[in-house]
Amino acid sequence: MKLLILLLPSLFLTANGCLRVRWMDKCSPTDPAIYLFAYSNDVNYSYVRSSREFLDPTIKRLPTRFVKTATVRFDIKTKEDIVFHDGDTFVDSYTAAHKHMDQQEVEPSQSFDSIETGSDVLDMLERFINTNRPNICGSFALIHMKRCPNEVEISKIVEKLRAYHIQLSLAVVHPSSGGLHPETLYDLAAKTNGFCTFSNDQDADSVVPHAIWPNLHYSLNLRVSGTGKMVLPSLTLPKQLYMPPQMFVGVQRTATAESFQSLAISFYDAQTEDTIHFSKTREEWKIDQFHSFNAFREWGFLKIYPSVYNITLEYSYTMEDIIQIRIVANDPNDHWLPYQDV
Structure with missing residues (x-):
């Protein structure tokens, strides 16, 4: 009974007067x-x-x-x-x-x-x-x-x-x-x-994370349609990295979809007050060096020093689809990122 009582703070969280179960992680992102x-x-x-x-x-x-x-x-x-x-x-x-x-x-x-x-x-x-x-x-x-x-x-x-x-x-x-x-x-x-x-x-593996950049620092799925602009959750890099991170963006769920038309992402570096902006149209994406039928990657625009980036997204789609944004580095994160059901 004493052991159970000691374990309760790590297994349960109280929120708004309700008792909720919090399962302990089996490992951390820095574990072997x-x-x-x-x-x-x-x-x-x-x-x-x-x-x-x-x-x-x-x-x-x-x-x-x-x-x-x-x-x-x-x-x-x-x-x-x-x-x-x-x-x-x-x-x-x-x-x-x-x-x-x-x-x-x-x-x-x-x-x-x-x-x-x-x-x-x-x-x-x-x-x-x-x-x-x-x-x-x-x-x-x-x-x-x-x-x-x-x-x-x-x-x-x-x-x-x-x-x-x-x-x-x-x-x-x-x-x-x-x-x-x-x-x-x-x-x-x-x-x-x-x-x-x-x-x-x-x-086939030119536009996916791999063993050189396997560790996730930013993960977001967005269900979009039509034309719009939104502020995304910020990216925090709390420590200096071994190499600059890479970003991978999936713009549609299949190789044959015609939904994606254009996308633009801006990163505002709160430390230097610089803004990094890039965009991709359907025509530009089709002639990319590392060709994918539904995704692209960008690298070299994020720095290795600690920083916080504020991110905005503009998009144009002819029908509903799901955007995947992943930013990965050689260095492991110190915490697991939340999952989405989108």
Whole structure:
């Protein structure tokens, strides 16, 4: 009984006279975690390898909270176990993981036979959580895929991903190799503070957070339609960062939507009183260097020193859609960001 009484202040909060449960987090954003590299058996593996090799030298010299790499192929007739690669350091584990991937690549004979068969990516994520391995909480999952789920209902897996604070970077190749609902992937990312981009093969992971910038410092979903302007929650960077942050913006839920027309974001630096402004029209977005069919990224405009940025957004849409804004850094945040059901 004494133990229960001692625990009550950490489990319950009183608000407006009501007793509310506050579940304790399983981990913090600075705790050691797993880096999961998952890819569909449908993808062109040569592009997975080349994009990874481009990042390898940088990843191996940067500070990181990751302690182990896990890998798995999914969308395959015979489900494969998630492999956790041992090593004395994260770099050792990361190197072993990529050797393993290069040995197995993809197996076309094991791909699903029908385009009507949906991706089993949601099942893969649940199996990853259910391994109950150390450091699952706070993990980062970079997922290359080409097949979309058939599911629309995702509340169960969203609840689990939130409970374990697993951040998703979904690099989805368009056109799809099967499945019915690409918007499910975008919604999954929106509800878990992840990010989802639809791109061609060679640019699949160019417009998603990855192991160099995995740590979330700002996350916002906005349901918009028509033309408007709004003041967004401010961005606070309380400490000096190792490298400038990057911003990723998803402007529509699928690769084929025609809703997005233009968007402009302004950042007012309260310390220097400088305003950083950039805009993107549908025409400019289509010829971006790192092309995505539904997203873009910006980098180099936020500084590494502590600051507070006031943010405003202007937008123009022909129909309702959802904007995802994510700002990530190499340095971990000191607290988890709240989730949204938008």
